Amino acid sequence: MAENTPGEFPTVLGPDVIFKGELTFEKGMKVQGRIEGKINTAGRLHIAKEGKIAADVDAGAVIVEGEVKGNLTATDRIELKNTARYEGDLTCAKLTVDEGAMFSGHVHVGPEAVKGRPPVAQARPSVTVTIPPNIQNQPVKQG
16 A cells, blocks of 8 residues: 555544543544554555554444554454554454564455445444543644
């Protein structure tokens, strides 16, 4: 996959953000901070090198450069880059694992692995966000 463009991941969860709860979005998100809970999207999720996720993920596609603990499911592809540290089970149509990536879990790959999977929920979940004191009352920038 080529270098990410801003339109590819219009939402960025910055390195100083900790999110706990269920997160749903439509297009793409790049995670540089921490997420604990559950992530649902028909779009793409990119966990950057500094990103840490302890969540089950149901997405269209997932790119992992950081640390993930939880199950990953993608209707299209999952990419584990050379800096990825992943612990959990994954299910996807296509899988790419770069040399140097660390992975512990079970794998289900191929078109049959995701066939008949129900569509990703589009519900609006309740959300709890913890904002560090040093950035409270600061304007939020959205992609």
